[in-house]
Every structure is written in structure tokens, then in C-alpha cells.
Amino acid sequence: xxxxxxxxxxxxxxxxxxxxxxxxxxxxxxxxxxxxxxxxxxxxxxxxxxxxxxxxxxxxxxxxxxxxxxxxxxxxxxxxxxxxxxxxxxxxxxxxxxxxxxxxxxxxxxxxxxxxxxxxxxxxxxxxxxxxxxxxxxxxxxxxxxxxxxxxxxxxxxxxxxxxxxxxxxxxxxxxxxxxxxxxxxxxxxxxxxxxxxxxxxxxxxxxxxxxxxxxxxxxxxxxxxxxxxxxxxxxxxxx
Amino acid sequence: xxxxxxxxxxxxxxxxxxxxxxxxxxxxxxxxxxxxxxxxxxxxxxxxxxxxxxxxxxxxxxxxxxxxxxxxxxxxxxxxxxxxxxxxxxxxxxxxxxxxxxxxxxxxxxxxxxxxxxxxxxxxxxxxxxxxxxxxxxxxxxxxxxxxxxxxxxxxxxxxxxxxxxxxxxxxxxxxxxxx
Numbered sequence: 111x112x113x114x115x116x117x118x119x120x121x122x123x124x125x126x127x128x129x130x131x132x133x134x135x136x137x138x139x140x141x142x143x144x145x146x147x148x149x150x151x152x153x154x155x156x157x158x159x160x161x162x163x164x165x166x167x168x169x170x171x172x173x174x175x176x177x178x179x180x181x182x183x184x185x186x187x188x189x190x191x192x193x194x195x196x197x198x199x200x201x202x203x204x205x206x207x208x209x210x211x212x213x214x215x216x217x218x219x220x221x222x223x224x225x226x227x228x229x230x231x232x233x234x235x236x237x238x239x240x241x242x243x244x245x246x247x248x249x250x251x252x253x254x255x256x257x258x259x260x261x262x263x264x265x266x267x268x269x270x271x272x273x274x275x276x277x278x279x280x281x282x283x284x285x286x287x288x289x290x291x292x293x294x295x296x297x298x299x300x301x302x303x304x305x306x307x308x309x310x311x312x313x314x315x316x317x318x319x320x321x322x323x324x325x326x327x328x329x330x331x332x333x334x335x336x337x338x339x340x341x342x343x344x345x346x347x348x349x350x
Numbered sequence: 351x352x353x354x355x356x357x358x359x360x361x362x363x364x365x366x367x368x369x370x371x372x373x374x375x376x377x378x379x380x381x382x383x384x385x386x387x388x389x390x391x392x393x394x395x396x397x398x399x400x401x402x403x404x405x406x407x408x409x410x411x412x413x414x415x416x417x418x419x420x421x422x423x424x425x426x427x428x429x430x431x432x433x434x435x436x437x438x439x440x441x442x443x444x445x446x447x448x449x450x451x452x453x454x455x456x457x458x459x460x461x462x463x464x465x466x467x468x469x470x471x472x473x474x475x476x477x478x479x480x481x482x483x484x485x486x487x488x489x490x491x492x493x494x495x496x497x498x499x500x501x502x503x504x505x506x507x508x509x510x511x512x513x514x515x516x517x518x519x520x521x522x523x524x525x526x527x528x529x530x
Binding site: 209213214215216217218219222223228231232233234235236237238239240242243245246247262 | 435438441442443444445447448450451452484487489490494497498499501522523524525526527528529530
């Protein structure tokens with residue numbers, strides 16, 4: 111049997127289908143380029159993967175552990191399952207813990223019906239949250255001229271932080287503390303209005319999957335732009 | 351699951367805005383078909399004081415916010431075969447539960463509503479049912495069989511769930527329900 115030796119590709123199976131993908135890409139990318147859609151929330155094209163939300167977990171044969179598709183590199187010989195009843199239940203569980211963690215009340219949220227968390231909950235048939243909710247009372251900061259952050263709606267996906275750092279290059283936003291006390295902060299945990307490094311570029315509001323960061327007085331569907339990071343990355347690479 | 355020729359249906363209005371009942375009435379002409387299949391045994395739109403025994407399906411709107419509502423819910427559960435959370439307040443707590451973010455929110459809302467706003471002889475009424483510390487979704491108090499989320503839930507969704515339940519089938523919510 112002759113085998114083509116190509117150092118730059120790996121052979122693996124996704125949902126039983128044999129694929130050959132470039133070496134070094136993630137399972138998520140490998141699945142996407144071959145038409146397999148894995149649900150994601152914290153992942154955003156054009157930004158580095160974070161692996162925080164755990165919605166994209168997949169099964170790999172030979173281990174009972176679940177792996178996040180967005181951060182796990184595709185390796186030779188992997189047999190990956192992206193959709194199964196078990197994974198569906200785990201994803202439902204992830205969504206419910208996200209909804210239980212903070213005060214997500216869609217009826218009074220600017221992002222109602224334009225929210226990725228809500229959309230994923232709908233896709234997964236999450237019709238209630240089985241956990242007792244946390245009823246958080248986090249700080250709302252509207253000191254900026256037009257950008258507002260309501261931390262009660264934040265799912266800590268860090269998209270805003272990554273787009274601020276990697277695309278805008280300002281790194282105004284970051285996280286403080288750990289566990290359930292984690293929160294998005296501006297500069298040295300200052301009010302947004304006092305954060306001098308903020309360029310008011312609005313990218314954080316554009317990529318926020320929920321209604322945590324929004325622009326005052328602007329319809330959320332006009333603010334949201336999921337493709338902004340990928341678009342700018344592509345443009346910049348072309349200019350080089 | 352439900353064998354009798356006419357299904358005994360009840361609806362209850364707890365801490366909600368009645369929007370879910372309005373949405374239920376938005377079934378419009380489908381109500382005529384529904385009326386052939388059910389007997390409405392208890393509802394805010396049918397003046398029956400006591401919650402009856404042997405109810406097949408109970409739709410409950412609103413969160414559980416006070417002791418009376420809690421007792422009502424427990425009674426309804428013990429007398430109902432299938433209990434359905436109708437709308438976001440029943441499913442998540444929704445606007446009713448916004449007060450939960452405050453510490454001692456039961457006292458805080460009463461103080462805000464009756465004392466802080468009054469400059470003449472402010473007093474907190476003691477005749478109203480005692481508020482629970484937290485407004486809660488139904489399934490945190492009793493077992494709930496089905497959920498119809500939405501604020502308010504779409505009439506088509508209410509119709510779908512009722513049709514399925516009356517036919518003895520399990521409603522499938524994936525891709526159908528709208529969370530929140």
C-alpha cells in the first residue's frame with residue numbers, strides 16, 4: 111500500500127468521515143472547512159481562541175474527556191464526534207449554567223432577539239434553567255460618552271477584551287479577580303469615562319454576543335457586527 | 351396520558367402582568383376548537399373561587415412572589431396531572447424577579463413602594479400576603495412538567511404545546527421555543 115507522505119497535513123475522522131486537513135489547525139476549523147457546524151459562543155473569527163464557554167466540546171474516541179474544539183489542535187488519527195445526544199446534553203448544561211450565573215432577563219435586555227446566548231438556548235431547546243439562579247448585582251457603567259457596560263449580562267467570553275487588544279491594539283479592557291467575582295474592567299479598574307486608553311472604537315460593542323456592552327441610543331442590530339475582527343484581519347494581511 | 355373525553359384545563363395568574371393570558375386568548379378562532387376538547391375548571395377569566403380536584407392540565411402564569419401564591423401553587427400541583435409554566439415569569443422569574451438582586455428584596459420593594467414615595471404618614475401595609483424573600487420561578491417550588499417560555503409566549507407556541515398535550519404527546523421545544 112502506497113502512502114502519500116505530506117508533512118503539512120493530518121488525517122482524521124469527523125463524524126465517521128475521513129478527512130485530510132492542514133497540520134496545526136484546530137478541530138473547530140477542520141470541521142468548519144468541511145461543512146460541519148459546531149456551536150460556539152466565545153469563539154470569534156479573527157481573534158485568538160479562548161476556550162472559555164465550553165459550548166464547542168467534542169468527543170474524541172479513546173478518551174472519556176470532552177475537548178473544546180476551538181482550542182484543541184487536529185491531530186493525526188483522531189476520531190471525532192461533534193454531535194451526539196451526550197454532547198447535546200452537555201451543551202444544554204453549559205447554556206443553563208451561563209444563564210444561571212448572572213441576571214439574564216431577556217425581556218428587559220437591549221439584545222433581546224439579537225443575542226447569541228439566547229439563540230443558542232433556542233437551538234438547544236433550553237426552555238428553562240434547572241439550576242437556582244445567582245441573581246447577581248454587578249456594576250453598570252455608563253460613564254463613557256456612548257458605550258455602556260451592564261456586567262449583569264456578561265458571560266465572560268472575553269471577546270471584547272480580545273478585540274480591544276488584538277484588533278484595536280488599545281487593551282483598555284481586561285478581567286479582574288477570579289471565579290464568580292470575575293469582571294470586565296477598563297484600564298486600572300477605572301470608570302469607563304476615565305479610561306484614557308479607550309479609543310471609543312466601538313469594536314467591543316460590535317462583538318459582544320449578548321447585551322453586556324452596547325451603544326446608548328443605537329439599535330442593537332445596527333451595532334452588532336460578528337465579522338468585524340475577521341474582516342479587519344483579512345484587510346490588514348492583504349495590505350502587508 | 352389523558353383519557354377522558356373532555357380535558358379538565360385550569361389556568362392560574364400569579365405574579366405576572368396577565369400578558370401570558372392575553373397571549374392565550376390570542377389563540378383566537380383556535381379557542382373554538384379548543385373549547386370542544388376542554389372544560390375550563392379554573393381561571394382568572396372564569397370566576398371560580400376554589401381550585402378544583404382532578405385537573406388534567408394547569409397553565410400557570412407568573413412567578414411565585416408571596417406566601418399565598420406559594421400555597422396556591424402547591425395546591426394546584428397536588429390536584430393537577432400536568433403542570434405547565436406559562437411565560438417567562440413562571441419559567442425564569444423575569445421582571446418579577448428583578449428585585450432578587452437586592453438583599454432582603456421583600457422588605458426593600460415594600461419600603462420603596464409604600465414608605466420612600468410618601469411624605470405623609472408612610473406605612474407598610476400588613477394586610478397584603480407576605481412577600482417571599484426572592485420571587486421564584488415555579489420549578490424552584492414544585493415539579494413542573496412542561497415549559498412555555500416567552501415574554502409573552504407566542505400564541506402559536508401555546509397552541510402547539512396544548513395540542514400536543516391534549517393528544518397525549520410530548521411537545522418538542524428544540525428550535526421552537528424562544529428563551530426569554
